[in-house]
Amino acid sequence: RTRTRMKELCPFTAAVTLSASAVVAFTLYARSTGGVKRLVTRFLVKAVKVVAAGKVAAETEALMSKMKDDIVGNKDWGLGFTELPPKGVRPAELIQVMEQWAASDDVNWSKGQASGCVYHGGKDLTKVLAKSFELFALTNPLHPDLFPAVRKMESEVVAMTCSLFGGETTCGTTTSGGTESILMSILAHREYFKTKGITEPELIMPLTAHAAFEKACFYFGVKLVPCAVDQKTFKADLNDMRRKINSNTILLVASAPNFAQGIMDPVEEIAQLALGRKGGAGPIGVHVDCCLGSLVIALAEKNGLKLPRFDFRVKGVTSLSCDIHKYGFAPKGCSVIMYHSRELRQHQYFVSPLWTGGIYATPTLPGSRSGALVAGAWAAMVSMGRDGYMEAASKILKTAQRIKASVQSNPDLRILGDPKLMVVCFTSDTLPIHNIADQLAKSGWNLNTVQHPPAIHIAVTLLHTAEETCVKFMNDVNEAVRKVKSIPASEYKPGMSAQIYGAAETLSANPEEISQLARGFVDILFEPQTR
Numbered sequence: 333r334t335r336t337r338m339k340e341l342c343p344f345t346a347a348v349t350l351s352a353s354a355v356v357a358f359t360l361y362a363r364s365t366g367g368v369k370r371l372v373t374r375f376l377v378k379a380v381k382v383v384a385a386g387k388v389a390a391e392t393e394a395l396m397s398k399m400k401d402d403i404v405g406n407k408d409w410g411l412g413f414t415e416l417p418p419k420g421v422r423p424a425e426l427i428q429v430m431e432q433w434a435a436s437d438d439v440n441w442s443k444g445q446a447s448g449c450v451y452h453g454g455k456d457l458t459k460v461l462a463k464s465f466e467l468f469a470l471t472n473p474l475h476p477d478l479f480p481a482v483r484k485m486e487s488e489v490v491a492m493t494c495s496l497f498g499g500e501t502t503c504g505t506t507t508s509g510g511t512e513s514i515l516m517s518i519l520a521h522r523e524y525f526k527t528k529g530i531t532e533p534e535l536i537m538p539l540t541a542h543a544a545f546e547k548a549c550f551y552f553g554v555k556l557v558p559c560a561v562d563q564k565t566f567k568a569d570l571n572d573m574r575r576k577i578n579s580n581t582i583l584l585v586a587s588a589p590n591f592a593q594g595i596m597d598p599v600e601e602i603a604q605l606a607l608g609r610k611g612g613a614g615p616i617g618v619h620v621d622c623c624l625g626s627l628v629i630a631l632a633e634k635n636g637l638k639l640p641r642f643d644f645r646v647k648g649v650t651s652l653s654c655d656i657h658k659y660g661f662a663p664k665g666c667s668v669i670m671y672h673s674r675e676l677r678q679h680q681y682f683v684s685p686l687w688t689g690g691i692y693a694t695p696t697l698p699g700s701r702s703g704a705l706v707a708g709a710w711a712a713m714v715s716m717g718r719d720g721y722m723e724a725a726s727k728i729l730k731t732a733q734r735i736k737a738s739v740q741s742n743p744d745l746r747i748l749g750d751p752k753l754m755v756v757c758f759t760s761d762t763l764p765i766h767n768i769a770d771q772l773a774k775s776g777w778n779l780n781t782v783q784h785p786p787a788i789h790i791a792v793t794l795l796h797t798a799e800e801t802c803v804k805f806m807n808d809v810n811e812a813v814r815k816v817k818s819i820p821a822s823e824y825k826p827g828m829s830a831q832i833y834g835a836a837e838t839l840s841a842n843p844e845e846i847s848q849l850a851r852g853f854v855d856i857l858f859e860p861q862t863r
Contacts, residue, residue, distance in 0.1 A: 396849075400856045407861075409433070414860045444795035446778040451793045452661035452724075460715050461663050464707040471703025474694070482703040485710035489656065492713055493668040496630035497622070497652055499644025503677050504670035505695045506656075506706065510623030511544040513653035513669035516696055518548040518583060520651065520671065520680035521617045525582040528613035536576050537585035538568035539784075540592055542621060545585055554582070563785075566595040566749040574605055581609070583617045588625050588642040592782040592789065593748045594755020600641055603648030617650040617676075623667065624791070626659035628725045628754055631718075635726045639752060644672055651676070659725070659754070661716060661794075662709035665702070727797040728754050735792065738806040744813050748787055757782065757789035763816050771812035777805070 410429045411421065441450045452458075468482060476483040486506055494502040507513045522533050534555040537545045549556040557576050560569040573584065584606050586597035599620055606616040620642055622629055632639055643652060650672050657666040671677040684692040716724070732754050739745050739758045748757045759765045769781050769788050780789045796802055 396852050396856070399853065400859060403856050404859050404861050409861070412861055440776045440778065441795070443776070444793070444798060444801035445776045446795075447780045447789065448658075448791035448793060449778075450795065451658050453793075453795050457661060457712065457715060460711050461708045464711040465663070465704045468704045468707040471707075472700050473703055473706060474700050479703055482706050486706045489666075489706065489709045489713060490668055490670075493654055493656065493660075494670055496627065497643040497654065497670060499672055501673055502644050502670055503674050504668050505677070505680070506709070507667045507669050507696050508665050508698070508701075508705075509657065509667045510542070510621075510653055510655045511547065512697055513623065513655075513667045514542065514544040514619070514621065515548045515551065516669045516680045517619045517651040517653065517671075518545070518554060519552055520676055521583045521619075522552055522554055523679040524617070524676055525613055530580055530582055530613050532580050533582040534578065534580045535583045535585065536573055536581060538573075538587070538590070538597060540566060540568075540590040540595070540597075541585045541587055542591055542623070545621075555580070557581075564749070566590070566593040568597045568602065570598065570601055570605065573602065577605065577609060577616065579612050581616050582613075583619055585619050585621065586642070587621045588629055589751065589753050589755060590621075591624055591755075592780075592787070593757040594624075594751035594753055594789065594791075595749040596640065596642060596752070598640065599649065600646050603646050607648045615648065618648050620649055620652045623653050623655040624658060624755070625753060626655050627721050628659045628728055630654070631722055631725045632729065632753065634722060635729060637729060637752065644670070656709050656713070659728070659793075660709070660712060660721075661724075662712040663705055665705045666709040724794050728792050728794060731797045731802050732756055732792040734802060735790065735796075735806060739809065742810055742813060744817065745809075748785070754792045755789055756792065757787050759785060759787040760813075763813065764821075767816045768809075768812045771815050772808060775808045775812070777808065 410432065411426075440446065442453060444453075468479075471479040471482045473479065473482050473486055489506055490504045494504055505516070507516060518535065525533060532555065533553075534557050535545065535549055536557045536559050538559045538561050540561050546556055548554070559576060560572040561567060562569055568586065577584075584602050586599045586602045588596045588599060590597070599618075603618050606618045609616050622642070629639070629642070643649065652670045653667060654660075654670070655667045656662040657664045660666070669680070680695070682692075682694050732751070736747060736751065736756045739756060740747055744760050744762045745758045746761055748759060751757065760768060765786050765788060766781065769779060772779060772788070780791070781787075782789055790796070790805070796805065
């Protein structure tokens with residue numbers, strides 16, 4: 333029944349998650365104004381109920397109008413424009429205002445109270461990244477003749493990353509993040525298998541794989557075939573994956589680890605399934621998503637952690653993604669997509685040989701790109717070095733296991749699966765888990781609330797490895813459980829997480845209606861403030 337329900341949820345899970353994620357993102361931005369947080373929550377919950385009841389047209393329009401008023405608001409930001417100012421703002425004034433905005437944008441991340449999000453936060457490395465931005469702010473990798481140093485640094489970022497994931501012929505490119513890395517992999521496999529005669533490509537991914545795979549299939553016209561996961565281990569169900577392979581399958585997906593529960597899929601076994609297809613288009617491609625695992629999983633074995641093989645040492649793995657802007661501590665906008673061969677990598681390139689502006693060729697989606705991001709990634713990797721990354725990974729892994737043990741010791745909590753890396757995901761069989769999440773939010777924690785099944789997760793970063801931060805989290809989790817237990821369910825006033833996900837789990841409406849509401853909400857985020 334669980335698998336059937338998950339399949340039913342697939343078409344609109346992304347829409348509901350999008351709405352919730354957008355609310356959470358805005359809430360972080362406006363945390364200093366608690367009224368906005370409460371209003372956004374109330375309106376989202378009301379929106380969900382409106383859609384669930386099938387009352388869309390007039391009520392939804394009025395609701396969206398009210399949401400716009402309260403989200404955009406009338407706060408005095410000091411500066412605000414919908415047209416270019418006739419004269420430029422003086423640099424001193426501009427910097428002063430932005431400093432005020434930055435100071436008000438405090439969501440306790442610097443205290444280590446955010447799950448993931450900021451992966452290093454050290455002042456010394458931040459200074460190095462800031463200086464690299466200053467030095468290369470005007471550069472563009474699209475012009476290697478003008479900026480040879482940027483070309484050099486980019487090639488070395490790729491080479492250093494490839495060296496951590498095995499394989500003798502491994503190659504790759506940088507991208508703007510994990511989503512683009514995944515998009516590039518699916519594009520490359522689609523184009524490669526097109527040369528093998530597959531014109532109606534299909535991709536099989538576990539339900540726990542990242543939503544970016546769904547996005548890529550949407551963009552590139554690839555049929556998405558969801559694969560069940562074991563509800564105890566949260567690993568891909570190999571039997572279900574095997575049943576769904578056919579002559580049109582171009583790619584099998586594995587996570588190392590997945591986002592929600594932090595569980596590694598059985599990469600070696602999935603690769604065997606891919607190699608098992610004979611004749612026709614030949615073996616199927618296998619993509620391993622290490623975007624979250626990043627350099628922590630790359631160095632886990634060297635840190636003494638025994639894990640099943642997951643990288644290019646596994647025969648059959650054809651591509652792998654790794655976010656350098658996570659546990660590589662590079663600035664946001666830095667990922668690497670890797671391939672087992674240059675032939676496959678070339679299928680992600682775009683080339684226009686007859687363009688009137690000259691021969692045009694780019695490795696990834698953008699044309700012009702920021703050389704400052706490349707410089708920041710290179711500076712982070714060289715500044716940290718292997719030993720620095722080893723030390724950081726060791727601290728993160730030990731802290732995650734310490735938190736895991738603490739959660740396991742609480743009889744009202746249950747760890748989902750058996751996470752070995754940086755993510756600790758837990759639920760409760762005795763208490764509403766979203767109420768616990770709300771209590772943790774009141775203690776200043778910004779954690780990830782996941783669904784199907786409902787749970788909370790923390791992605792441990794270097795900031796969490798500070799003794800006082802780790803101890804505070806463990807204590808606050810236990811205190812949150814105690815508080816929820818002490819309040820009768822009939823008297824408990826649900827907070828943001830409980831309201832959003834509690835309402836979402838009761839949905840029975842048309843998925844397109846929910847999607848339309850979500851799109852409208854995202855539109856609001858781009859509405860400028862007018863006075």
